[in-house]
Amino acid sequence: MHVVVLGAGVIGITTAYQLLKDGHRVTVIDRGDVPASFTSYANAGLVAPGHAYAWGSPAAPGMMLRSLLRGDQAIRFKPRLSRRQWRWTRAFLAQCSAERAAANTRIKTRLCRYAQAELEKVVAETGIGYDGRGGGLLYFYRTPERLEAASARADLLRAEGLELRRLSRDEVIATDPGLALARGRIAGGLLAPSDASGDAHLFTRALAVHCVGLGADLRLNTEIRSLTVKRGEVTAAETSTGSVAGDAFVLCLGVYSPHLAETLKIDLPIYPVKGYSVTVTAADLDTPPAIGGVDEENLLAYCPMGNRLRLTATAEIGGYSTAHRPADFRVMLARAQEIFGCCLGASGVTYWAGLRPMTPTGLPIVDRAPIANLWLNTGHGHMGWTMSNGCARMVADLVGQRAPSHSNEGMRHEG
């Protein structure tokens, strides 16, 4: 079968790889000049089943409301005159009960664990390099109360088989001496020993090269404008460089998936949640971390990637702009300086902002669309790098008319 994958982010390229493994002929289309040039470009890099909590939680509505008055909230709501934003927000708020948050978190944790195992398989099969690092991730807290609450909350993930070890302040520093400078600010932490990290951009580009080696036709600098439907089936993607015919199509356009879907009257509840990242040279740090993690009070993620350190923060529900100003990074750089003695004024700093393709549940949509030969693998939100290889395997199974090797419960399209 000739399968056309729409989008060459981490989701599109991992999907292409699994389809090639199944023996399909594959074409991938993206408007970027390289794979992973949009949201998959400079994310936090954490492969983090230990952080699989749903963002829709009882705490979220209060944060969104406070964010209208203050700029220090983890989730920031920037209201716009946008029907898409208000519909999404209403659906997100409906997921914020304790029961919905727990149910979504359980499904997410199982998906992330499955997907991490698939990532490891792909790396073993292809041998690609991506500045990957094992050894766990450390989630640290600045107050004993927050640590206590986090340890209790982690029982939800532990019940899904994930190890989350509670560490005292001394144990945190012994686990990662790179946090020594912040010793006085740390009350303790949770170590997820099986969590990992790596550069999603490097991974995706290397896997794309591997896919081309396996015969994929990778069409970059190509804008997808519409899909032609005849007799209830998609027959071609209409693009800036011509028509691309295929037997099946997989939609992996991240935050832009709903725009193409809506031309076929398919409603996808995905809205961008903006985040910011800074990449610095590790040599500029006084105490570089040995493993990645999160400063939980500030929701500042940090991740060593080869000779670089990536820092990310912020979740802004406010539209499709990826613009950024120096002020957007001030707080995260100040926090990073407290922890690693770094960054402000350092040379070789790269600034970036990206749009997480969020669904209200925080779970992706991995399913058949209401059109028989159109498949959906999109809406991976804040964990698309972690989930990518698992969801790719699942959608390849669906395209091959098999039950997915991991259940897509909670990930079905509700149209």
Ligand SMILES: Cc1cc2nc3c(=O)[nH]c(=O)nc-3n(C[C@H](O)[C@H](O)[C@H](O)COP(=O)(O)OP(=O)(O)OC[C@H]3O[C@@H](n4cnc5c(N)ncnc54)[C@H](O)[C@@H]3O)c2cc1C
């Ligand atoms: C700040 C930040 C930190 C994050 N940290 C983590 C993390 O630590 N761990 C984790 O697991 N995840 C993380 N994520 C989430 C992760 O980056 C995303 O879930 C993932 O990159 C989404 O991949 P995607 O392929 O769906 O989207 P994208 O990477 O955006 O790919 C979609 C592709 O579609 C193309 N496209 C769109 N429209 C068209 C069109 N009309 N024609 C042609 N091409 C088109 C785009 O060019 C793009 O290449 C983070 C995200 C952000 C923003």
